[in-house]
Amino acid sequence: MTERDESLQQADRFARAREAQSMALLEDYVELVSDLLAEHGEARIADIASRMGVAQPTATKAVARLKREGLATARPYRGVFLTDEGAALADRVRARHRTVVALLIAVGVPEETAELDAEGIEHHVSDRTLAAFEQFLKGR
Amino acid sequence: MTERDESLQQADRFARAREAQSMALLEDYVELVSDLLAEHGEARIADIASRMGVAQPTATKAVARLKREGLATARPYRGVFLTDEGAALADRVRARHRTVVALLIAVGVPEETAELDAEGIEHHVSDRTLAAFEQFLKGR
């Protein structure tokens, strides 16, 4: 492979990582809304904000983006709900999170640290890598 | 633990992930500058831009931020160089990247996928997790 090709490939990797990053917040919010709906039967803006550790207008903005992306529905002053697509995404994200935490623990990471790091790591775990993690966990 | 405590803890995790993210680009640029210096003896803005897959002014801006953070030095129309701190960071980042790739491969991730995913994952791997990875790789 020429040096130029390597450079292009590296640029692609960075582009991919940037794109994953733009999905990450969306995923976090969707999962959180799903959690709140399961726990309390509703997802209020105030709860979303406090669980995400952001100010309330930030949560409002994020929900607007979820709506724009077709992942959630919300009427003013009412709670937030997930579309089918949003709910499916939430399930995938939750499963991936659990797998990442389990993998980290399996290779010797302390449980608390695993939870902390998984929050950032999970968004960059591709389907192939996720499959490998599951295989590894199964085969122990 | 009360529900409120759990919520606070979760908010902290998100805050941590957000902070890690703000370091990630800095780390990528520092490592790239280090690579270019090693390969070509100099790090030109144009090369940085093409390897990062961004437009040239974006690279210029990033270098300005590196300077602001005390990681690099640069004079207009001259190349970019790393401070001692920047060079040390580059070394740590490079080592961490290698360890993450190695760990992914060790648990069964295909090599190419490992390289792809590591680019995003590495920035969220804490020192504790890194240590666990190294331990795991050694003990096989």
Place this chain on the structure above:
DNA sequence: GTGTATTTATAGCCTTGGCTATACCTGATA
């Protein structure tokens, strides 16, 4: 049913990290 407290929305600001277009150096060549 009125008034107040709480919750949500809106306005407006900041920084980061992208971009394009354009101006400005610098170095190589004729």
Place this chain on the structure above:
DNA sequence: TATCAGGTATAGCCAAGGCTATAAATACAC
């Protein structure tokens, strides 16, 4: 050495994701 091509900087734009302050709507208590 004058010119010009290429590399770099600057200006100015955008979207995302934070924030505070404030307006508006809802819900609850009396």
